Amino acid sequence: MEVEWTKILEKPDAKYKVDGNTLLKFRVTTEKLNEELESLRKKYADLENQNKEQKGTVENLTAEMNELKSKIANLENENQEKMGSLEGISAEKENEFQTKKNILEETIAQKQSEIEKLQADFSNLQDTLNEKISRISELETLNNDLSEKNKALSERLEAVEPALKEIETQKADLEQKLIEITQLNEKMKNLEDSLVSQQNDHKQELEALQLKQSEELEALKVSYESQIQELKEVHGMTPGEAELTGEEQVIMLRYTGTDFLLVKKKPDEGVVLIMDAQERKWLLTWDINASFIDRRSAERRARSIAKSGWPLPGGARLGMGFDFEIQGDKKIPERLLRDQHEYME
Numbered sequence: 001m002e003v004e005w006t007k008i009l010e011k012p013d014a015k016y017k018v019d020g021n022t023l024l025k026f027r028v029t030t031e032k033l034n035e036e037l038e039s040l041r042k043k044y045a046d047l048e049n050q051n052k053e054q055k056g057t058v059e060n061l062t063a064e065m066n067e068l069k070s071k072i073a074n075l076e077n078e079n080q081e082k083m084g085s086l087e088g089i090s091a092e093k094e095n096e097f098q099t100k101k102n103i104l105e106e107t108i109a110q111k112q113s114e115i116e117k118l119q120a121d122f123s124n125l126q127d128t129l130n131e132k133i134s135r136i137s138e139l140e141t142l143n144n145d146l147s148e149k150n151k152a153l154s155e156r157l158e159a160v161e162p163a164l165k166e167i168e169t170q171k172a173d174l175e176q177k178l179i180e181i182t183q184l185n186e187k188m189k190n191l192e193d194s195l196v197s198q199q200n201d202h203k204q205e206l207e208a209l210q211l212k213q214s215e216e217l218e219a220l221k222v223s224y225e226s227q228i229q230e231l232k233e234v235h236g237m238t239p240g241e242a243e244l245t246g247e248e249q250v251i252m253l254r255y256t257g258t259d260f261l262l263v264k265k266k267p268d269e270g271v272v273l274i275m276d277a278q279e280r281k282w283l284l285t286w287d288i289n290a291s292f293i294d295r296r297s298a299e300r301r302a303r304s305i306a307k308s309g310w311p312l313p314g315g316a317r318l319g320m321g322f323d324f325e326i327q328g329d330k331k332i333p334e335r336l337l338r339d340q341h342e343y344m345e
Helices: 005-010 020-085 091-235 292-308
Strands: 250-255 260-263 271-276 281-286 323-328
Touching (some): 281 292, 292 323
Parallel strands (some): 281 323
16 A cells, blocks of 8 residues: 555654555665664764875875975075085085985875865865765655654554554454354255155155055045036036135135145135136236236236136036136125135145
8 A cells, every 4th residue: 555645745743544564664764864874873983984094184285285395495494505515515515415306295195185186085085974964864854754653654554553452352253153154064065964864764665655555546536526427427527627616616726926726715825727617717816915917927828828718626617617807806796705615625
């Protein structure tokens, strides 16, 4: 996360969110600047010492040069005195004096060159020293600014530390919950394995019961068909109508979303198809919460049932060719809501 210095400069008194990594970067930067500042101070002290030493060297050379000039002057005076008193000095002495004079002049010139070089070095050192002093001043200003910002960021970090601790606590709780969930998943898997085993056992038992019931149902079917045939022969009724009598000639079918299912009494909700044998009609009804899609799908299926009839186990069909009427959410007659016959069980 980069620090938005422009916004901070525009609003220095405002509070800003800073993450721990940014603070650590500022800390590392501050430490590096402090180290550089300390290094520059040492270099400044070394330059001061060199400056003092060079000043002493210049003073010593100047004193030595002045001493040499004084010696030259003394020699010249001495020479003049000797020349005055000893005009007949030999040419050899004069040459010796001239040689010493040349040596002294060369020495003076050499010392003068060294002085000029030292002065140039001193000037360069002075410029470097001034530059270092300026840099030290800038670093001190920057260090002060960083210290203030570091202090503000530290205060901000102290303010968010409780929230960070709370997050750590929540993280620990979450990890514990994850462990518990893993344990529960393992228990669920064990239960599922046990359930599958039980289902296999029950499936075998159910298959045996279904086989037995099929045999019993086949026997009942033969008996049922025989009785229906007798009623048909006696009263001249269709097989489906022979199963219904009086005002209770009613069946109810509940829509499951894909097809209708036979029920004993009207459900409290959903789409219902009712066969009224007395009125020879099919009534489609629903509650106010039934969706439009369910109503439309149920209507298409209900019209098909009204046309072909509702099949019974014996093969007969009830209500075949009856009229079809959409009752909607209107109230259903009480006589159609009575309990149905045993054939519906």
